[in-house]
Amino acid sequence: MERRFFDATWKRTVYCGEVGSRHEGTEVCLNGWLRRRRDLGGIIFIELWDHTGIVQIVFNPEEQEAIHDLAGELRNEYVLAVRGVVRARPAGTENPSIGTGFHEVAVSDFLLLSPSRALPFDMNDVDKVDENLRLRYRYLDLRRPRLQHNLRVRHRIALFTRNFLSREGFLEVETPMLTKSTPEGARDYLVPSRVNPGMFYALPQSPQIFKQILMVGGCDRYYQIVKCFRDEDLRADRQPEFTQIDIEMSFITEEDIQSLMEQFMQGLFRDILGEELPLPFPRMTWREAMESYGSDKPDLRVSAKLVDLHDVFADSGMEAFRTLLTEKGSVRGLSFAGGAALSRKEFAELEARAKALGAAGLAVFQVKEGTLKGPLVKFLDEEAQKRLRATAQIGEGDALLVVADKDWRKACGILGTLRLELARERNLVEEGWRFLWVTEFPLLERDEEENRWVAVHHPFTSPNMEDLGLLESDPGNVRSRAYDMVLNGNEVGGGSIRIHDPEVQQKLFGALAFTPQDAEERFGFLLDALRSGTPPHGGIAFGLDRLAMLLCGGRSIRDVMAFPKTQKAQCLMSGAPGLVEDRQLAELHVTRALPSKE
RNA sequence: GGGGUUGUAGCUCAGUACGGUUAGAGCGCCGGCCUGUCACGUCGGAGGUCGCGAGUUCAAGUCUCGUCAGCCCCGCCA
Numbered sequence: 219m220e221r222r223f224f225d226a227t228w229k230r231t232v233y234c235g236e237v238g239s240r241h242e243g244t245e246v247c248l249n250g251w252l253r254r255r256r257d258l259g260g261i262i263f264i265e266l267w268d269h270t271g272i273v274q275i276v277f278n279p280e281e282q283e284a285i286h287d288l289a290g291e292l293r294n295e296y297v298l299a300v301r302g303v304v305r306a307r308p309a310g311t312e313n314p315s316i317g318t319g320f321h322e323v324a325v326s327d328f329l330l331l332s333p334s335r336a337l338p339f340d341m342n343d344v345d346k347v348d349e350n351l352r353l354r355y356r357y358l359d360l361r362r363p364r365l366q367h368n369l370r371v372r373h374r375i376a377l378f379t380r381n382f383l384s385r386e387g388f389l390e391v392e393t394p395m396l397t398k399s400t401p402e403g404a405r406d407y408l409v410p411s412r413v414n415p416g417m418f419y420a421l422p423q424s425p426q427i428f429k430q431i432l433m434v435g436g437c438d439r440y441y442q443i444v445k446c447f448r449d450e451d452l453r454a455d456r457q458p459e460f461t462q463i464d465i466e467m468s469f470i471t472e473e474d475i476q477s478l479m480e481q482f483m484q485g486l487f488r489d490i491l492g493e494e495l496p497l498p499f500p501r502m503t504w505r506e507a508m509e510s511y512g513s514d515k516p517d518l519r520v521s522a523k524l525v526d527l528h529d530v531f532a533d534s535g536m537e538a539f540r541t542l543l544t545e546k547g548s549v550r551g552l553s554f555a556g557g558a559a560l561s562r563k564e565f566a567e568l569e570a571r572a573k574a575l576g577a578a579g580l581a582v583f584q585v586k587e588g589t590l591k592g593p594l595v596k597f598l599d600e601e602a603q604k605r606l607r608a609t610a611q612i613g614e615g616d617a618l619l620v621v622a623d624k625d626w627r628k629a630c631g632i633l634g635t636l637r638l639e640l641a642r643e644r645n646l647v648e649e650g651w652r653f654l655w656v657t658e659f660p661l662l663e664r665d666e667e668e669n670r671w672v673a674v675h676h677p678f679t680s681p682n683m684e685d686l687g688l689l690e691s692d693p694g695n696v697r698s699r700a701y702d703m704v705l706n707g708n709e710v711g712g713g714s715i716r717i718h719d720p721e722v723q724q725k726l727f728g729a730l731a732f733t734p735q736d737a738e739e740r741f742g743f744l745l746d747a748l749r750s751g752t753p754p755h756g757g758i759a760f761g762l763d764r765l766a767m768l769l770c771g772g773r774s775i776r777d778v779m780a781f782p783k784t785q786k787a788q789c790l791m792s793g794a795p796g797l798v799e800d801r802q803l804a805e806l807h808v809t810r811a812l813p814s815k816e
Numbered sequence: 817g818g819g820g821u822u823g824u825a826g827c828u829c830a831g832u833a834c835g836g837u838u839a840g841a842g843c844g845c846c847g848g849c850c851u852g853u854c855a856c857g858u859c860g861g862a863g864g865u866c867g868c869g870a871g872u873u874c875a876a877g878u879c880u881c882g883u884c885a886g887c888c889c890c891g892c893c894a
């Protein structure tokens with residue numbers, strides 16, 4: 219037979235998953251992958267797949283003998299163009315478990331477009347396959363309905379974002395990928411400059427400074443869906459390159475951006491999931507989040523809260539706690555409904571976990587048969603016991619876990635971790651989408667290694683103007699104008715009102731222990747810009763990958779990225795990163811200095 | 817940098833607590849039979865450096881040490 223090629227006559231007239239009653243009796247052309255074949259000796263069925271679904275094709279030797287004979291050679295994942303007439307399946311042979319299951323295509327002719335080798339894993343059973351292999355053969359993994367769905371959801375998120383922000387007057391502006399390294403923050407990915415020997419670009423950790431300068435440049439409202447790069451260790455929700463929805467606005471305060479971003483989320487969830495989010499989202503200060511939930515990104519689906527046991531133990535007979543409290547230490551509790559049933563062994567296991575998190579110990583109170591039990595009860599008089607039960611709101615059958623530490627953040631953090639672990643183990647995480655804003659983060663925190671103050675958010679975040687006076691006297695207690703959007707215990711976005719006053723900016727660089735020359739050298743262009751007529755401005759950035767992950771119900775952002783990297787930041791498909799030739803390095807004025815193997 | 821976990825046929829796994837014939841199963845692959853299946857059925861066949869390297873032992877998939885890789889977590893991620 220003459221060799222035939224794919225041409226206009228073989229282009230599909232309908233997607234596989236869309237074959238239905240309206241095509242009955244008409245000839246259609248389908249393009250897709252052979253997902254499964256059932257050769258009954260005479261009649262042959264194949265399932266043809268594309269991203270819309272699956273349809274059954276019938277090769278009947280009585281109807282098309284020559285075509286049927288050729289079909290015997292077909293194998294899984296061959297790419298075919300198939301022509302045939304759509305008809306209702308004979309009564310009793312319908313398959314309601316697939317969308318097209320009441321119809322089939324009686325093939326009249328087909329063209330093999332591309333055969334496939336025997337594949338390294340079974341396409342029909344790919345959910346269980348080792349991620350190693352899935353990443354190496356990502357093009358096969360991508361043919362799974364799950365990943366197809368995720369990529370399409372991700373596209374719809376990006377599309378909704380562009381439509382929403384464009385409608386609200388935002389301008390999408392591209393900022394450079396080859397930019398300048400700044401020493402603050404995450405480790406940079408560096409790119410050597412061939413024409414500037416010894417000099418390096420950095421890939422952006424975020425377009426932060428550029429978007430602020432766009433505000434100085436009169437752009438008023440900017441956004442960008444943009445790749446960002448951070449050379450830090452990976453996690454299920456962290457990749458070295460990831461995508462931000464980056465947003466900045468002029469002449470606004472916190473309330474403006476927060477309420478607009480709530481509307482954005484409301485629209486997005488309506489569009490993607492058909493969910494109606496109630497507005498406004500609750501606001502919570504960072505301090506309250508830490509004290510009540512032991513986290514700066516509280517998961518409100520878990521109802522348990524932490525309590526401050528200062529008043530219970532301040533005058534108690536418990537010497538160690540009393541001393542701790544007089545020295546500004548902290549005793550915190552986590553009420554644990556049903557915890558009275560906890561066995562000695564289970565508690566020991568809990569205590570071990572608390573210690574692994576850095577706790578000196580873990581104490582427990584249990585309410586059994588109306589009385590408070592536990593090793594510390596003997597230190598508490600009747601009054602203090604009453605206060606404990608009232609403060610912690612524990613009743614019959616409940617328990618209270620107690621951690622003491624000289625640092626309240628540590629005590630709360632440990633209980634916050636236990637709170638989540640216990641809730642997950644005991645299925646106490648409620649369904650739903652629980653958003654909130656966390657506000658008033660501290661501006662600065664102490665870096666003990668470098669022995670200096672560093673920015674919690676970034677060095678362009680505006681301090682709360684009321685706290686400006688504390689910048690030199692008590693830097694740790696300066697509140698910032700930063701805010702995070704938190705969803706179900708995930709930080710999905712974070713931003714701030716920026717510093718638009720060059721003097722405040724310089725003051726902050728001072729607090730971060732930059733010399734004036736340092737500041738000028740590194741950020742002089744920003745300071746110059748700020749001195750050139752700068753509107754008050756602020757913004758936010760959302761992690762597109764994390765949002766997509768949550769909206770797809772996934773556990774890892776790898777499942778919403780087409781080509782993710784492994785925990786060692788490698789691409790198993792392409793083999794990146796790889797070695798380069800000496801000639802390339804020489805051009806870039808770079809030499810290798812490999813670590814010696816001990 | 818640290819802790820945990822996994823690694824046996826192309827894929828998913830069993831076998832390892834207590835070392836002992838020729839390392840098994842299902843799926844996939846190859847071949848035969850089979851005309852309404854849909855995880856088609858059925859008969860047969862090929863397919864193994866038990867991640868890699870040392871060590872203990874008469875004997876190692878199994879025990880010891882090291883190492884590599886995937887995943888989860890801590891540190892880190894303004």
